[in-house]
Amino acid sequence: MEIVILGAHNCESLNTRLVSLLIDQTIAIDAGGLTSSLSISAQQQIKAILITHHHFDHIRDLATFGMNAYMWGPINVYALDSVLGVISTHLLNDVLYPDFQQKPLPEKPSLKFCPLEPNKEAIIEGYRVLPLPVHHNVPTVGYWITSPDKKSLFYTGDTGSGCSSCWEVVLPELLITEVSVPNSLEMMAQASGHLSPRLLKEELLDFKRIRGYLPPIVTVHMSPHFEGEIREEVAQVAKELEAKITLGYEGMRIVL
Numbered sequence: 258m259e260i261v262i263l264g265a266h267n268c269e270s271l272n273t274r275l276v277s278l279l280i281d282q283t284i285a286i287d288a289g290g291l292t293s294s295l296s297i298s299a300q301q302q303i304k305a306i307l308i309t310h311h312h313f314d315h316i317r318d319l320a321t322f323g324m325n326a327y328m329w330g331p332i333n334v335y336a337l338d339s340v341l342g343v344i345s346t347h348l349l350n351d352v353l354y355p356d357f358q359q360k361p362l363p364e365k366p367s368l369k370f371c372p373l374e375p376n377k378e379a380i381i382e383g384y385r386v387l388p389l390p391v392h393h394n395v396p397t398v399g400y401w402i403t404s405p406d407k408k409s410l411f412y413t414g415d416t417g418s419g420c421s422s423c424w425e426v427v428l429p430e431l432l433i434t435e436v437s438v439p440n441s442l443e444m445m446a447q448a449s450g451h452l453s454p455r456l457l458k459e460e461l462l463d464f465k466r467i468r469g470y471l472p473p474i475v476t477v478h479m480s481p482h483f484e485g486e487i488r489e490e491v492a493q494v495a496k497e498l499e500a501k502i503t504l505g506y507e508g509m510r511i512v513l
């Protein structure tokens with residue numbers, strides 16, 4: 258399984274893109290920085306897009322992807338039913354931008370919305386996909402994804418503290434999770450359903466207690482305003498837990 262981090266941040270700038278991951282060139286997870294990262298021919302290889310929740314930094318490029326896929330859709334978009342409802346009501350609503358579930362042609366649209374149920378495994382393009390609810394301030398799932406050759410990754414999406422119900426279920430070889438702000442802004446993180454390095458440490462201690470090991474961890478959704486602080490604090494957590502924790506970056510490629 259090849260994972261490429263297309264976007265690793267929660268704010269966009271010349272050097273940072275919004276969160277988006279790409280698995281084996283065919284399955285995208287979150288669409289914050291999907292089209293801004295990939296050539297048209299690379300976008301044409303994408304068979305499915307999984308969305309964790311409806312916040313704009315995770316769905317923005319569904320609009321631009323939908324326009325590009327005019328020529329080759331339909332592409333399946335998977336998310337909780339409520340998340341798909343928000344996208345079709347507020348973004349792809351034929352007011353702000355076209356309804357790509359109907360256009361260019363109702364019988365051959367750009368995008369096809371496919372609702373997922375939490376805690377219920379789906380088979381998507383040959384991969385086992387289990388959506389697991391996490392604690393954010395809108396309905397959000399993380400995805401445990403297992404490839405046909407049995408490699409697996411768990412991506413939490415945006416989450417605050419309290420992932421232990423996920424840790425009871427997943428057995429990944431790689432954990433991709435978020436660290437949005439440094440410890441000095443921990444109250445802000447807690448109020449908005451995000452993690453600081455210290456809160457990440459608590460989650461990882463829980464993971465190790467429940468599962469008896471820690472996989473390599475990659476963090477995304479960093480605020481570029483504080484990346485230096487976050488980097489130092491995450492390095493400290495890695496040292497204390499004797500864990501391998503790497504800050505993700507745009508273009509990072511991991512092979513399992």
Ligand SMILES: [Zn+2]
Pocket residue numbers: 310312393415
């Ligand atoms: Zn969010």
Ligand SMILES: [Zn+2]
Pocket residue numbers: 267312314315415478
């Ligand atoms: Zn976000």
